[in-house]
Amino acid sequence: MGRMSIRNIKYAPQYLNAGGEREIDLRGQKIAIIENLGTTKDIHESIDLSDNEISKLDNFPLLHELKTIIVANNHIQYIADNLGSRLPNLKALVMNKNRIQTFNQLKPLESFNNTLEYISLMDNRVADEAKYRLYLISLLPKLKYIDGQKVTQAERKAAAMAFDGGSGDFTLQNPQEALAEESRRITPHQKTILIERLQKATTLAEANTIGQILKDGVLPKNY
Numbered sequence: 001m002g003r004m005s006i007r008n009i010k011y012a013p014q015y016l017n018a019g020g021e022r023e024i025d026l027r028g029q030k031i032a033i034i035e036n037l038g039t040t041k042d043i044h045e046s047i048d049l050s051d052n053e054i055s056k057l058d059n060f061p062l063l064h065e066l067k068t069i070i071v072a073n074n075h076i077q078y079i080a081d082n083l084g085s086r087l088p089n090l091k092a093l094v095m096n097k098n099r100i101q102t103f104n105q106l107k108p109l110e111s112f113n114n115t116l117e118y119i120s121l122m123d124n125r126v127a128d129e130a131k132y133r134l135y136l137i138s139l140l141p142k143l144k145y146i147d148g149q150k151v152t153q154a155e156r157k158a159a160a161m162a163f164d165g166g167s168g169d170f171t172l173q174n175p176q177e178a179l180a181e182e183s184r185r186i187t188p189h190q191k192t193i194l195i196e197r198l199q200k201a202t203t204l205a206e207a208n209t210i211g212q213i214l215k216d217g218v219l220p221k222n223y
Helices: 006-011 103-112 132-139 153-162 175-183 188-200 204-216
Strands: 014-016 022-025 046-048 068-070 092-094 118-120
């Protein structure tokens, strides 16, 4: 079991990532516990902790500059409360291939409800839940992308109808209708078909209808 030692942090690779952020690379060191990040002196905008053995997303010092955390392929099943107060400018969190199974495990992320714009939880069991995207949108209203897919306006409306402030419980505001709308969200395959139909449209009305569907990202009822 590795340690996130002061020495490891000091000699870790540092560079500008593809997004233009100054990143520190602590991948693949068998790190089990997040610690000693105060020694970074808050100069990094991104930290990559992928391919380690971390089970808890916690123990961060106050880091104003940090905007991106990558902790893919770990063992995370616990997220600390109030992380947002220690990472006040975090915009992106990548937690693919961890051990998040329930909405309750995600609820502590609500402390990022004013900052987080991108989250990826692919290959976590919770991502297979039917209401997964709606829950995250309700919990984190600033989100723009979930698992690489853009959050649509229709999803925001459905989330507002289906959930009560990210509580994980349905409201009485017709959740069946909200979920029905979510189920009509356009898949990549459907998008390809619609684009082909748009290119072959023979009337302005048909072109406008298909264009609006593509813009909304949701198929109308009985379409």
